[in-house]
Amino acid sequence: DGGITQSPKYLFRKEGQNVTLSCEQNLNHDAMYWYRQDPGQGLRLIYYSQIVNDFQKGDIAEGYSVSREKKESFPLTVTSAQKNPTAFYLCASRWGGANVLTFGAGSRLTVL
Amino acid sequence: GQQLNQSPQSMFIQEGEDVSMNCTSSSIFNTWLWYKQDPGEGPVLLIALYKAGELTSNGRLTAQFGITRKDSFLNISASIPSDVGIYFCAGQDDSGNTPLVFGKGTRLSVIA
Numbered sequence: 170d171g172g173i174t175q176s177p178k179y180l181f182r183k184e185g186q187n188v189t190l191s192c193e194q195n196l197n198h199d200a201m202y203w204y205r206q207d208p209g210q211g212l213r214l215i216y217y218s219q220i221v222n223d224f225q226k227g228d229i230a231e232g233y234s235v236s237r238e239k240k241e242s243f244p245l246t247v248t249s250a251q252k253n254p255t256a257f258y259l260c261a262s263r264w265g266g267a268n269v270l271t272f273g274a275g276s277r278l279t280v281l
Numbered sequence: 282g283q284q285l286n287q288s289p290q291s292m293f294i295q296e297g298e299d300v301s302m303n304c305t306s307s308s309i310f311n312t313w314l315w316y317k318q319d320p321g322e323g324p325v326l327l328i329a330l331y332k333a334g335e336l337t338s339n340g341r342l343t344a345q346f347g348i349t350r351k352d353s354f355l356n357i358s359a360s361i362p363s364d365v366g367i368y369f370c371a372g373q374d375d376s377g378n379t380p381l382v383f384g385k386g387t388r389l390s391v392i393a
Contacts, residue, residue: 173323175323202380204383209290209385210385211287211369211383211384211385211386212324212369212383214380217380227380259323259324261323268312268314268329268373268381269314269326269329270314270326270371270381271326272316272323272324272325273323274322274323275321275322275323277321
C-alpha cells in the first residue's frame with residue numbers, strides 16, 4: 170500500500186541534543202511538508218520542498234533544518250537551537266497537480 | 282502568513298445530534314479541504330471542494346464552498362462516538378504556489 174511513513178512514533182531527547190525525524194513516502198509525490206502541532210495551535214508549517222534538492226522555509230523554520238536528496242525522503246532535524254521542541258510533528262506529501270495533502274501518522278517528540 | 286478563522290474551537294454534543302462548523306478567510310480561495318484527526322494520528326481528508334457554491338457529501342458529512350470563496354462549512358448529521366476528534370479546514374489561494382493554509386481546528390466530543 171502506498172503511504173507516508175514517519176519514524177519514530179515517539180522520541181525522547183535531552184535538552185541540547187539534535188534529533189532527526191524520518192519521513193518516507195512511496196506515493197511518487199513531488200512535494201513534501203513538515204508541520205508542527207501544539208494543543209490549540211493547529212498545524213504550523215516548518216519547511217516544505219516542491220522538488221528534490223530544493224526547499225523553502227515555512228512560518229516557524231527557526232531551530233529546524235531539512236534536506237531533500239531523494240524524492241521519497243524528507244527528514245527533519247530539530248536542533249538544539251529550537252527553544253521549545255516538545256510537540257507533535259506531522260509530515261505530508263502532495264502530488265504536483267493537486268492541492269490535497271496526504272499526512273503521515275506523526276512523531277511525538279518530548280524534550281526532558 | 283495567511284490564517285483561517287475556524288469556529289467553534291470545541292464542541293460537546295450528545296450522540297445523535299447534528300454538528301456544524303465553519304471557516305472564514307480574508308483571502309479568496311480556489312480550494313477548500315476538510316480533514317479529521319484522530320488522537321495521536323495524522324489528519325485524514327474528508328471532503329475536497331473546488332468550486333464556489335459546491336455542496337459535497339460523504340456519508341453523514343456535508344461540506345460547502347461559500348459563494349464568496351472566502352468561507353466553507355462542514356456539517357455532520359446524527360453524530361456517533363467515532364466522530365470524536367479534531368476537524369481542520371484548509372484552503373488554497375488563487376496563486377496555487379503557496380502551501381495550504383490550515384485553521385486551528387474544531388475539537389469535537391460526543392457524549393453517548
